[in-house]
Amino acid sequence: MKKQDIFNTSAPNKSTAIIEGESSGILNWNDIRMPHMYKLYKVLLLNHWIADEIPMSKDALQYLELDPKEQETFKKQIGLLAVLDSMQTMFVGDVKDYLTDSSLQAIAAIIGQQEVVHNQSYSYVLSSIVSEKEQNEIFEYWKHDPILLERNLFIRDAYQEFRDDPNPQSFFKAVVADMVLEGIFFYVGFAFFYNLARDQKMLGTSQMISYIQRDENQHSYFFGEVFKQLLVDRPELNTPENIQYVYDFIDEAVGYEIRWAEYLLNDIAGIDLDEFREYIRFVANKRLRLMGLAPAYPEAQNVMPWIKPFSDEALNDTKTDFFEAKSRNYGKTSDDNGFDDL
Ligand code: ZN
Numbered sequence: 001m002k003k004q005d006i007f008n009t010s011a012p013n014k015s016t017a018i019i020e021g022e023s024s025g026i027l028n029w030n031d032i033r034m035p036h037m038y039k040l041y042k043v044l045l046l047n048h049w050i051a052d053e054i055p056m057s058k059d060a061l062q063y064l065e066l067d068p069k070e071q072e073t074f075k076k077q078i079g080l081l082a083v084l085d086s087m088q089t090m091f092v093g094d095v096k097d098y099l100t101d102s103s104l105q106a107i108a109a110i111i112g113q114q115e116v117v118h119n120q121s122y123s124y125v126l127s128s129i130v131s132e133k134e135q136n137e138i139f140e141y142w143k144h145d146p147i148l149l150e151r152n153l154f155i156r157d158a159y160q161e162f163r164d165d166p167n168p169q170s171f172f173k174a175v176v177a178d179m180v181l182e183g184i185f186f187y188v189g190f191a192f193f194y195n196l197a198r199d200q201k202m203l204g205t206s207q208m209i210s211y212i213q214r215d216e217n218q219h220s221y222f223f224g225e226v227f228k229q230l231l232v233d234r235p236e237l238n239t240p241e242n243i244q245y246v247y248d249f250i251d252e253a254v255g256y257e258i259r260w261a262e263y264l265l266n267d268i269a270g271i272d273l274d275e276f277r278e279y280i281r282f283v284a285n286k287r288l289r290l291m292g293l294a295p296a297y298p299e300a301q302n303v304m305p306w307i308k309p310f311s312d313e314a315l316n317d318t319k320t321d322f323f324e325a326k327s328r329n330y331g332k333t334s335d336d337n338g339f340d341d342l
């Protein structure tokens, strides 16, 4: 695949295709191929946040009172999230260069920046609650923990294949892997922190996690739109084999996420693993819907009503901060963005 030229005076400003199209390289938001991308751009900007604005002093005290299993899970979840966001920064950068559409390149640039903010937030949380030595140890977990490593390799392989050999088929597979990473692989982690929050524990961390979740949901929306447009632009990719690949990949991802939940949440108070298994399938259905595909698990429901206050709607539809009643300007989303319950 060819990278987008810096500029091309003989090409139109409005791109002709998502990859390998004609595009002058100039960004004119009034003349873009997918006009809803302008709205997404504004939502991403309105959602801006930085970790340093979240007070952590209460969390620092409460962390010491968590039981050892909760502390261990806390650290492993942060260790996982740090790897996911590190991979994302690299992957979004790779994708960006090949998007032959200035508006999509612009949004990829902002998403990449948000992944860096997410990464810093993990360091910020850890620096508030554990020693520097322990912080550094947590950032090593992913290299040695076999369950963590296998699920990360699952994504890494698709991303690396696209980096090594960028072509429409490897791009297709990498976008599917992205939907899993941003749209499924964060969710056990999110739920663990929200479970602590419903006991009024580690509210600073949960607030930060809720901002990350809000961002990831927008990123999933973006890549879902990229996926759908890719199938329109490149109908040769829209084959029964490729669609089956999506379902197989997502089913395998659901298996990894369930194993991760069984590994980490097995005796965490307030967590019911049976509910969790169904919740993960429910989340997977939502990602398929963003990709324009039918649910893989039509029977799956959100059986964890306690998590609904942490949905995007609950966070986006209020100007009052969920956790601290601090006024913030949330970006508004609406139904046509494809967002719904967490
Ligand atoms: Zn992220």
Ligand code: ZN
Pocket (backbone or CB within 6 Å): 088, 111, 115, 182, 215, 216, 219
């Ligand atoms: Zn993301």
